[in-house]
Amino acid sequence: MAIDPLDLFILIVIIAGFAAYFSKGKLWAKDGEDVSAYGSGSRDLVETLNETGKKALVLFGSQTGTAEDYAHKFAKEFQSRFGVPTMCADLADYDYDNFDKIASEVSGFKMVFFFTATYGEGDPTDNALDFFDYLDNDCEDLSGLKFACFGLGNSTYEFYNATGKRTSKTLKSKNAKQIGELGLGDDGMATMDEDYLAWKDSMFAVLKNTLKLDEKELEYEPSMEVSENDTLTKESPEVALGEPDSRYVNINNDGTKAEFFDHTHPFLAPVVFSKELCPKRHCIHVELDLSNSNIKYLTGDHLAIWPSNPDSKVTKFVEALGLEDKKDHVIDIKSLDPTVRCEIPTPTTYAAVIRYYLEISGPVSRQFVKSVVQFSPDEETKQRVETISNDKSLFQKEITDKGFNVADALLSLSNGAKWNTLPFAFIIESIAHIQPRYYSISSSSLYDKEKVHATVMVEANDVPNTTRMTTGVCSNLIFDLEVKQNHVTDVKPYENYDLDGPRGKFSKFKLPVHVRRSTFKLPSNSNTPVIMVGPGTGVAPFRGFIRERVKQAENGDKGGKMILFYGCRRSTDDYLYKDEWPEYAKTLGGDLKIVTAFSRETAKKVYVQHKMLEHSKEIFDLLEKGAFFYVCGDASRMARDVQKALTSIIAKENNVSAEDAADIVKDLKVENRYQEDVW
Ligand SMILES: Cc1cc2nc3c(=O)[nH]c(=O)nc-3n(C[C@H](O)[C@H](O)[C@H](O)COP(=O)(O)OP(=O)(O)OC[C@H]3O[C@@H](n4cnc5c(N)ncnc54)[C@H](O)[C@@H]3O)c2cc1C
Ligand SMILES: NC(=O)c1ccc[n+]([C@@H]2O[C@H](COP(=O)([O-])OP(=O)(O)OC[C@H]3O[C@@H](n4cnc5c(N)ncnc54)[C@H](OP(=O)(O)O)[C@@H]3O)[C@@H](O)[C@H]2O)c1
Ligand SMILES: Cc1cc2nc3c(=O)[nH]c(=O)nc-3n(C[C@H](O)[C@H](O)[C@H](O)COP(=O)(O)O)c2cc1C
Ligand SMILES: *[C@@H]1O[C@H](CO)[C@@H](O)[C@H](O)[C@H]1NC(C)=O
Ligand SMILES: *[C@@H]1O[C@H](CO)[C@@H](O)[C@H](O)[C@H]1NC(C)=O
Ligand SMILES: *[C@@H]1O[C@H](CO)[C@@H](O)[C@H](O)[C@H]1NC(C)=O
Ligand SMILES: *[C@@H]1O[C@H](CO)[C@@H](O)[C@H](O)[C@H]1NC(C)=O
Ligand SMILES: *[C@@H]1O[C@H](CO)[C@@H](O)[C@H](O)[C@H]1NC(C)=O
Ligand SMILES: CC(=O)N[C@H]1CO[C@H](CO)[C@@H](O)[C@@H]1O
Secondary structure, eight states: OOSOGGGGSBSSSHHHHHHHHHTTTTTTOOTTTTOOSSTTTOOBHHHHHHHHTOOEEEEEEOSSSHHHHHHHHHHHHHHHHHOOOEEEEEGGGSBOTTGGGHHHHSTTOOEEEEEEEEETTTEEOGGGHHHHHIIIIIOOOOTTOEEEEEEEEOTTSSSTTHHHHHHHHHHHHTTOEEOSOOEEEETTTTOHHHHHHHHHHHHHHHHHHHSOOOOOOOOOOOSEEEEEOTTOOTTSTTSBSSOSSGGGTTOOTGGGTTSOOBTTBOEEEEEEEEEESOTTTOEEEEEEEOTTSSOOOOTTOEEEEOOOOOHHHHHHHHHHTTOGGGTTOEEEEEESSTTOOOOSOSSEEHHHHHHHTBOOSSOOOHHHHHHTGGGOSSHHHHHHHHHHHTOHHHHIIIIITTTOOHHHHHHHHTTTOOOTTSOHHHHHHHSOBOOOEEEEOOSOTTTSSSEEEEEEEOOEEEOTTSSOEEEOHHHHHHHHHHHHHTTOOSOOOSSOOOTTOGGGTTTTTEEEEEEEOOSOOOOSSTTSOEEEEOOGGGGHHHHHHHHHHHHHHHTTOOOOOEEEEEEESOTTTSOTTTTHHHHHHHHHGGGEEEEEEETTSSSSOOOHHHHHHHTHHHHHHHHHTTOEEEEEEOTTTHHHHHHHHHHHHHHHHHTOOHHHHHHHHHHHHHTTOEEEEEO
């Protein structure tokens, strides 16, 4: 239960948050920029389609932007290939009470496409919850509606592709007609992009036949316009230089105090303390002060940090596009399509867009490279781009295996020639926008009321057979901040950032954040024993749990037993919070037990699940006493292995079959006594 369907609410005054979420855009609609839906802010789907003359609809359920990205690209390509005006929208932006009228009331309506990702235990994304609620409870008959669906998932999770399948199955059960096959994209096998391309090609072939659509020569049709504005400079007060959204432009930091912060309007939280937890691998502990905001958190929630790009990546990107001389020019971004909104505050500058809004450093997709063929700066480059983007294995070898990002790939493909041929509107439309990163909060809201702690492992990996390295955007920002805040001189961060932010607003050491509510929670009764399994950074929320019980004990409330199974490579290298545990044990006495597994100190790997088996009887006895069981950390293998270990413990100690033990574990999950916070 990593992300529960209920946790779409950002932790704030709950009622206010509720109203704000469902009126997203309307409450704060200023100058039209922050309006989520079609210009008027209408949430009426049929009315919007009617008024904008759209004849097809692409809806996405997305948590971290992948489905959103595919949906936008699909909508654009569908529109330009078949000349069908198409609207692409977030599932949360519309009401569904007249969804069943689309086919009958929107004249000439073709069909609707869904792009839905899966989270938690096969759950839909936060923004898709209302839609599924409608489908399950209010929708009667969708006959006459044609649809297609592409589901996104990761096959390393237990409930792979669940949401895509649910979308397809439910719509069919309401008599909607599915066109083509259900598409499934798998992150786990790293084939998402290829899965999508294959599905898309077969979908277009089917569409040509079933919808009798005429195919046109594919060319780029901009849905926004970027124009330079020479009457303004980057000093002009109305120009956005990277403020998280337009409400920050022209507002002083202290002026934001009275405001309301949430997932669309992050709080600039001062980092009041930071430290290195493991110099050998770099894991950073940060403490942020939320006291000047309306944001409250509960132990077990997630902190979302909004990162920006490092200097080296910004410079390289500017160089690839040949924007060196005009990076600070002011640009206006205007939507040409009333159903497409640009979330980037405007007017702004090229450099601000690149540093603060575009995800420029991750891997580049074959689809993206395919789409730039038409903008190649010269004939030779065009040939090369065409060849490489049409050949899966060549693309893997020349681009993916080299750890290239967009700028690296473009410059390598063009042999260093500048891509000043790429329209900036195309860049904004084709490159994903930076999403906040989530961190399991490692403090306790009881112990650390106004402060929120996070435990951030720095992501930096060597690219095999090269001297290059790939670096994670957000974790390296935190690393850079820690080094500068503590004036560390003997360590060099992997990347350097503009920590002062636009107009110095992030100075000194502030980060835009919001809090996301989770259901990963201690039992309400403090006497209930808890068993926690959290190797690596998975220990983060358990530090919060333990601090919570420490505070309760200090208040005279003697709690139940706590066992933490913690694993890392070596006791001397990456044992996080090693010095803190004895302190907590002083207060909790025999009620806190830490069992460690060091994987690289012996010839044979020792993991947390091995240690669990050694403590089989103790775990079972605690479960019999009503203990809650928690797992946090790596989702791909660890969480599964731990579940297996628990199942075999129950089978052995309870003398039941493996099947019966698995059922008991399932029941524990249903009772919320087995909780996961995995990523
Ligand atoms: C619910 C939840 C809780 C979490 N809790 C924690 C926590 O407590 N602690 C924690 O440390 N993390 C946690 N995470 C993970 C965290 O959100 C981030 O994913 C993590 O910090 C990496 O983010 P980043 O921006 O640094 O890396 P990203 O920029 O997102 O990069 C991801 C990876 O891609 C690699 N990469 C970059 N460029 C390329 C390229 N061109 N080609 C190939 N690879 C590339 C990077 O090296 C990195 O390894 C949690 C995640 C979730 C969903
Ligand atoms: N730079 C790298 O090469 C590298 C390597 C691993 C992870 N990472 C990244 O580092 C991030 C943070 O890592 P982290 O600190 O949370 O974890 P971690 O350090 O990767 O792992 C914590 C401990 O869990 C062990 N482990 C590995 N597989 C396991 C399994 N199936 N079951 C139980 N335990 C297992 C590890 O052992 P062993 O590692 O000894 O097997 C280690 O002792 C992850 O997001 C990951 O992507 C990077
Ligand atoms: C915390 C977390 C939980 C996930 N749970 C599942 C799951 O239960 N089943 C699945 O198929 N995929 C799961 N995934 C994988 C996502 O569905 C997949 O990465 C998808 O591409 C994300 O799309 P988005 O970026 O549009 O949100 C999970 C991913 C994360 C980060
Ligand atoms: C949409 O237009 C059709 C006719 O073109 C009309 O019958 C219908 O009422 C309109 N629906 C909405 C919600 O505007
Ligand atoms: C999917 O699972 C794999 C494990 O095979 C993991 O390494 C990867 O990070 C996951 N992908 C995403 C995007 O979560
Ligand atoms: C430039 O911006 C100013 C202020 O927003 C605006 O009045 C003017 O019309 C813009 N000029 C151009 C050429 O877009
Ligand atoms: C790295 O190079 C070695 C030998 O030069 C080769 O065997 C190996 O497959 C290469 N690894 C990658 C990931 O390309
Ligand atoms: C376990 O159960 C089996 C039958 O279900 C029984 O034959 C066996 O004696 C039991 N063992 C113990 C130790 O209780
Ligand atoms: C195509 C594919 O891999 N489908 C899988 C989707 O997930 C279910 C389990 O939820 C599997 O049984 C299917 O094989």
